[in-house]
Amino acid sequence: VGNKVYLLGGFNVLDAFEKVWVFDTETKSWTQRKTTGDVPPPRSAHTASASDTTITVFGGFAKDPKPHVYDDVHVLDTETFTWHKADVAALPPGPPAGCLDHDACAVVGAIGTEVEESTRDDQEGADTKRSILVFGGMDLSGMYNSLHTLGS
Secondary structure (H helix, E strand, C coil), X not given: CCCEEEEEEEECCCCEEEEEEEEECCCCEEXXXXXXXXXXXXXXXXXXXXXXXXXXXXXXXXXXXXXXXXXXXXXXXXXXXXXXXXXXXXXXXXXXXXXXXXXXXXXXXXXXXXXXCCCHHHHCCCCCCEEEEEECXXXXXCECCCEEEEEC
């Protein structure tokens, strides 16, 4: 987002984390940021997709107190460092189940329709539909080969 790289959560051999670290590419420095709001539980193997000044986190895994795969969606506002848990609509084949080690990306415009070419400047401040595409992944019982669209 801008000139910053965000590291959200993660895992070492013992624990999953909910910390937010920010790397400033201009000053080449890391800062741990305190966040407020509906902070997601510690996790790893999730995705974090940036769009404008927000980062959307989906899924992930934690092993304590017992192995758990998340199916929730949380959004971090990178200007206020406030989290909120999102209620999202999912297009068929239905909402994705708990998922880890999947891929996701943010897209602008309506999915499945032609999107008129425009520059990023044209989209600033516009009421443009934004969605997250989620592909594949796995849970504790097997692997997925599906594509879901999470939209607001």
